Ligand SMILES: [Zn+2]
Ligand SMILES: [Zn+2]
C-alpha cells in the first residue's frame with residue numbers, strides 16, 4: 001500500500017527507540033507513532049486543529065476521521081497542530097522519521113508554518129527530519145494504492161509538488177531543521193533519485209529539496225519501498241551513494257548503514 005507513516009521522537013532514551021513496523025492498512029495513512037512506542041498508529045492526528053480550516057474537500061468520514069484519500073495538505077495541517085499541541089507549545093524539540101507520503105505531510109506542515117500561514121501554528125520545534133521513500137520529485141506513474149486525489153498530488157510535476165519546491169525548498173522549524181532524504185534503486189513506487197530529492201545525474205542543480213543528507217541505496221542493496229521500514233540490521237554492509245552538504249559531494253560507499261539504523265543516526269546525530 002502506498003501511504004505514509006510518521007514517527008515522532010523526543011530526546012530521551014535513544015537506545016530504547018523502536019522502528020516503525022507495518023504501514024497501516026486501512027483508514028488514513030497519516031497516523032502517528034510516538035517515540036518509544038511499539039505500535040503503529042498509536043495516536044491519530046485528527047483531533048488537532050479544525051477539520052474545515054484547511055483543504056477540507058474530500059476524504060472525511062463520519063466521526064471526523066480521515067479516509068485513505070484525504071488531501072495531503074489537509075493531513076499536513078492536522079500534523080502541524082499535532083506537533084504544536086504535544087511538543088512545540090511545551091518547548092519540546094522533536095525529530096521525525098517519515099516513510100513515503102508521510103514525508104510530504106511533514107514537509108508541507110513545516111513549510112506552511114514557516115511561511116506564517118494564518119491557520120497554522122506560530123512555530124514548530126523540529127530538529128531533524130528523515131524521509132524514506134518519499135516522492136519529493138514524484139511517484140512512478142503507475143503507482144497505485146494511494147487514493148485518487150493523493151495519487152494526483154504525488155504525480156511528478158503536480159501542482160502540489162511544484163508548490164512544495166517553491167515554498168518548501170528547505171523547510172525549517174524554529175531554530176532550523178536538518179533534512180535527510182533516502183531513496184533506493186529497488187523501490188518500484190518511487191525512483192531513487194526522486195526520493196533522495198535529486199536527479200539521475202545527482203547534480204545538485206536538479207534537486208527537488210534541499211536536504212543536507214541524501215542516501216541512495218543501490219540495486220545490490222535490494223531495498224524495496226516498504227523495506228525502508230523493516231530493514232533493521234545494524235551491520236554496515238549496504239551499497240549506497242550518499243551526499244552530505246558538509247562536503248557538498250556525493251560519494252560511493254559499500255559499507256553503509258541499513259535504512260532504519262541510518263535514519264536513527266541521521267535524526268540523532270546528524271552524522272553520516
Ligand atoms: Zn480532518
Ligand atoms: Zn493528540
Ligand SMILES: [Zn+2]
Pocket residue numbers: 127128178266267268269270
Ligand atoms: Zn540534526
